[in-house]
Amino acid sequence: MTTPVLDVRDLQVTFSTREGLVTAVDGVSFRVDAGEVMGLVGESGSGKSVTGLAVLGLIDPPGRIAAGSIKVKATELVGQSEKALQKVRGKDVAMIFQDPMTTLNPVLRIDTQMIEAIRAHEQVSEKAARERARDALAKVGIPSPEERLNAYPNQFSGGMRQRVAIATALLNRPAVLVADEPTTALDVTIQAQILSEVQALCAETGTALVWITHDLSVIAGLADKVAVMYAGRVVEEGPVADVLERPIHPYTAGLIGSVPSRNKRGVPLAQIPGMTPQLSKLPPGCPFAPRCGYSTDPCRTIRPERTPYPGGRAARCHNPLDVPPNTPKADAARELTP
């Protein structure tokens, strides 16, 4: 077993708010190998974005990493000084956001920003850096990159801007790229273009990719493995095909059933009742219990621990939807509709 490029263990992130201390991420562990793509799926408030920010060391007060460890290429990031983190950020770990303008400065030309990003971590001539920036733009599919280098971010369309952000993030061939819903605001055809480019780039450079999204269907096409988050915890993890075909956790099954799809036209979707819980008012047992059709008494009192299952899978559930191992694979989503 090789050491993973990104190794997150028992990560806990808390925020102090008016309603008291809120644990946004609670005991999250995952590991991603070089060239591997992991999908981090959850709804709003599940803690998926906070997890991504924590990997970059970007948790600002009132939030803080309360416990756990984040190792990139076996180097511990938790507890490092801001100065040390800055050396790692952009070089070993990079991030792209839903809004590319989070990382692009609107008053600087693209070339200035990209060259700066290279020279912050490496001693290279300005000319060499510029050439590398140009190549990076070409790789993400920006036409006539030499001219586009002289443009300002607002001269690009939304999709192009996101490509520039991706090219900038990948300039220093980071070991880990965290992508927080970078295609959610884009049109389908543009999303497909960007997905294909990111997929190719990460395969080429061996970058480990953590793709954060609420959209299971994006993960289905892109990721190798997936972690499903609910109320700050990873409730289910495993290889993407297995999780989507035979979910163990009722929440995962509910999410899959909620995706509108051709099989069920006009028939009501298998919905999850209730709302996403407020993190400040989590029930004592399983946070999903109030919405779960399978909940039993222990669910309401005892917090379920992470239980490993064969095939590199795991889930936190007292009443797992265990499909017997030898029966043919059933479409768990369809099973939910009568």
Place this chain on the structure above:
Amino acid sequence: MNATMNADATAPAVKPILSLEHVHKRFVKSLDAAERVANLFGAGLQDQVVRAVDDVTLDIAPGEVVGLVGESGCGKSTLGRIIAGILDPSDGLVRFEGADVAKMNGADRRKADLAVQMIFQDPAASLNPRMRVVEIIGEAPVVHGLIAAEEMDAYVCGLMEKVGLDPATRRRYPHQFSGGQRARINIARALAVQPRVLVCDESTAALDVSIQAQVLNLFLELRRELNLTYVFVSHDLGVIEHIADRVAVMYLGRIVELAKTDEIFEAPNHPYTQALLEEVPRLEAKKRAFTALKGEIPSPLRPPPGCHFHPRCPHVFARCSVDRPGLKPIAESRLSACHLNDETAARPGRTRSAETVSMEAAQG
């Protein structure tokens, strides 16, 4: 194009509840004073015109669900607003139950306006933050005399129950509700004026997946219960596929394909529809390579000549950049606007062959 009373050949053969005939909508940004002065000195500035909706003809039969799909800038939201009566068309007719809406007198027009209601995209922004839920839902029916002022409370309670809200929360303000609940308030407000058609403009796009499913189920339930007609505007093909009977695919202001949902999803005819369907991420699709349609959506300020899609189309040929393809029947109750349908040679299928790629290269 056809002799029956329906201008739109794909609509069910009943009297349509709503029909659009050659509807256009242009947004003009005229020159301001300074720019006009600049023109006196020969700057040659011109008004900027966006043809948000460009010659759309569509019939909507009572009880059906019509999906309007397309990417940003395709005019689907503008068309939805024209249908809902929020915007007036620059050209063309909107008929409600056969009568031209623009020529109606005040009372009839109001009746027609109320009969078509809209559910908006942003459940928070579409609720007045300074009004209580009971006022938000109850205001319009009282103003229009559908109910007396003292009946409002009971009326609102009934509506809230119908959409799955707790009537005890009716004196709260919108910010005290979750996203899904706000979507339900929106629906209750629209239902309060007893509409016959609901125009849903990306109404579930801002919601979490599990909440989206709840709201979509509510739409289906209300359709059955109240015999509602829906126009569903969405960029999410999954939602459209789930809920729509008939789909209109739009690209830069024009409908490029109009057909029954099954037919469009099983055998898309227009190259744009094909591309769009191919690129939708699907749960069923396991890890795969994303094959991308080339190029960006052109600016609606300067749409390409001829067929708007031709610069991105893998099957483009000479005629496409000159002639605008008309929306023509290609099968029974199926329309598509593509010159390939006129060619005698067999159409290329869904997958791009080597031939078409080289053809594309030849066309530049």
Place this chain on the structure above:
Amino acid sequence: MTDLTPHAAARPVAGPAAGMPQSAGRPGEAAGASDKGVPPPAPDKGESLLRRHVSSFFESWSAIIGLVLLVASVAAALLAPWFAPQDPYDLANLSIMDNMLPPGEIFGMGQTAYLGTDDQGRDMLSAILYGLRVSLTVGASSVLIAAVIGASLGVLAAYAGGRVESFVMRVVDLQLSFPAILVALVLLAVFGRGVDKVVIALVVVQWAYYARTVRGSALVEKRREYIEAARCLALPRRRIVFRHLLPNCIPPLIVVATVQIANAIALESTLSFLGVGVPVTEPSLGMLIANGYGYLLSGNYWISTFPGVALVIVIVAINLVGDRLRDVLNPRLAK
């Protein structure tokens, strides 16, 4: 409507009492945790945005100090006739024998002039309390009138658009291109002195600020979907403008109005100081400063200084409150 429950039949089922929504007709989302079991006819109270703003207003110490000072000034001004040592307007009370007494001396019927007396023998404390009345009245009433006029014109301009908007906004530009003090001076030179005339002059120089502020926020609000929704519901235009649009443009108006009260008071003081403001019979703070100005260098500092201090306190207090209001009401600064 289907949810996850159909499967539950094969498993231990959570009873409805446990809070698990089982029925198909009532999605669980409706039942907020706080209002479980409340019978439908009894509505729970909603927390309005106002109440939320009020509670966040009090999170700032400087705002609380400002508010306390402001409330104290207003109370002192309102209650002046009851506890001021003297009625400074009643000439029968004044004795020329008491003139220019330094602070702490005894005057009249054995009262102490804590802040001294002026050249007419008037008790300065009483004069300041009464002067505060005039200053605050002029400031508040001119702001109120100007705000109503300006806000109505601004919201109409924004909603109507086109020529109406162009016309109103060009007038606003014209108005704002002249210095306020100049316009006020000219108007008062024409009208003559008088509290009512000062108020009119202040309204004329101020309304444009409100028109511009309200139009700005109305243009933003007008594009919001709730206005489209109101139009879709075919509500009458007047109702949309005044019930939906205007109330949502009020927060920035309140901020501007608060700061403008301070400006109006300062402007009125300046005008009175220059001798074109309120009449001598109703001296405002500015007039008191002007009266004492001549004696400042001859050692009788108190006649000008104490009204000046009172003026500064009031203006600073209003600005502290205004600053906090801006923070609380500006959605971009919130969170």
